[in-house]
Amino acid sequence: TRTPVNVTVTGAAGQIGYALLFRIASGQLLGADVPVKLRLLEITPALKAAEGTAMELDDCAFPLLQGIEITDDPNVAFDGSNVALLVGARPRTKGMERGDLLEANGGIFKPQGKAINDNAADDIRVLVVGNPANTNALIAQAAAPDVPAERFTAMTRLDHNRALTQLAKKTGASVSDIKRLTIWGNHSATQYSDIHHATIGGKSAVEVVDDEKWLTEEFIPTVAKRGAAIIEARGASSAASAANAAVDHIHTWVNGTEEGNWTSMAIPSDGSYGVPEGLISSFPVTCKDGKYEIVQGLDINEFSRARIDASVAELAEERDAVRSLGLI
Numbered sequence: 616t617r618t619p620v621n622v623t624v625t626g627a628a629g630q631i632g633y634a635l636l637f638r639i640a641s642g643q644l645l646g647a648d649v650p651v652k653l654r655l656l657e658i659t660p661a662l663k664a665a666e667g668t669a670m671e672l673d674d675c676a677f678p679l680l681q682g683i684e685i686t687d688d689p690n691v692a693f694d695g696s697n698v699a700l701l702v703g704a705r706p707r708t709k710g711m712e713r714g715d716l717l718e719a720n721g722g723i724f725k726p727q728g729k730a731i732n733d734n735a736a737d738d739i740r741v742l743v744v745g746n747p748a749n750t751n752a753l754i755a756q757a758a759a760p761d762v763p764a765e766r767f768t769a770m771t772r773l774d775h776n777r778a779l780t781q782l783a784k785k786t787g788a789s790v791s792d793i794k795r796l797t798i799w800g801n802h803s804a805t806q807y808s809d810i811h812h813a814t815i816g817g818k819s820a821v822e823v824v825d826d827e828k829w830l831t832e833e834f835i836p837t838v839a840k841r842g843a844a845i846i847e848a849r850g851a852s853s854a855a856s857a858a859n860a861a862v863d864h865i866h867t868w869v870n871g872t873e874e875g876n877w878t879s880m881a882i883p884s885d886g887s888y889g890v891p892e893g894l895i896s897s898f899p900v901t902c903k904d905g906k907y908e909i910v911q912g913l914d915i916n917e918f919s920r921a922r923i924d925a926s927v928a929e930l931a932e933e934r935d936a937v938r939s940l941g942l943i
């Protein structure tokens with residue numbers, strides 16, 4: 616029998632947590648033959664709600680689920696952790712300035728980064744979902760100097776998946792016919808969904824779409840503003856689709872991308888494509904043997920360059936802001 620993988624989920628009692636935990640316990644995160652132990656981290660007032668979710672997990676009798684631990688102590692939650700999904704974050708409330716938001720999240724992600732540094736397993740992989748995800752990942756990473764920097768990633772897979780479906784709907788293709796789509800930059804309204812290297816059924820996506828107005832005025836903004844549209848329609852923010860993307864992100868990182876295709880992950884830049892080194896920015900990546908690599912050598916036209924630069928400039932501003940707050 617295989618040793619169980621320790622998966623830590625923060626914000627476990629929240630709405631993404633509720634959609635995510637059952638997927639993990641059923642084997643969709645790592646594979647149908649990989650047993651898991653769950654560690655749920657919550658703030659003290661939400662521990663009881665987390666216990667309720669754990670009762671439901673018990674009631675599913677998942678064969679792969681070998682244990683659930685619930686705690687409000689990050690040192691316990693990340694002890695021996697192999698995969699950490701950092702979902703719990705401080706949302707922006709009315710009248711909150713960006714500095715306040717970053718500071719509040721620094722209060723969450725800095726101690727969690729330190730707890731990962733001090734307690735996690737050597738092969739720890741971190742995905743930050745809680746917003747502002749890219750910068751929260753940077754804060755956690757800075758607090759974990761003993762963990763290889765590339766283990767800290769942030770989620771743009773939801774944007775990637777959203778873009779796939781918008782493109783499929785426009786062209787009548789199926790999502791699985793679409794390859795090599797890219798989300799660049801920040802998981803925010805400045806993100807850039809790029810179809811210039813994408814193919815649909817083996818043909819150039821730009822040629823199949825053949826509608827530049829749709830690309831600039833509909834596709835890119837629809838994907839970027841999808842989160843707000845979901846809130847407007849559902850009366851609550853995306854949860855099941857966010858959980859699904861988190862599962863996809865880790866599954867792909869561990870199990871690899873398919874031959875001839877890539878995915879989008881926000882990862883520490885190595886300077887590729889003019890993105891300043893160290894910024895946690897979304898790139899086209901391939902994954903193999905549990906490691907990711909930025910796809911190199913893509914031609915970036917003027918249209919794409921301007922959009923990538925704008926999103927990366929926002930990331931640099933966020934980094935400068937958390938630096939001046941002493942969070943990194």
Ligand code: NAI
Nearest residue numbers: 626628629630631656657658661703704745746770773857
């Ligand atoms: P939620 O408010 O339902 O749940 C958040 C949970 O985190 C709450 O139960 C709260 O008690 C917990 N929490 C707060 N501080 C914590 C701490 N220090 N340690 C452990 N737990 C803590 O929120 P929801 O809907 O589950 O969303 C979570 C985050 O994911 C939000 O920041 C949201 O903006 C973000 N998000 C990111 C997406 C992406 O594509 N990157 C997509 C959708 C949401």
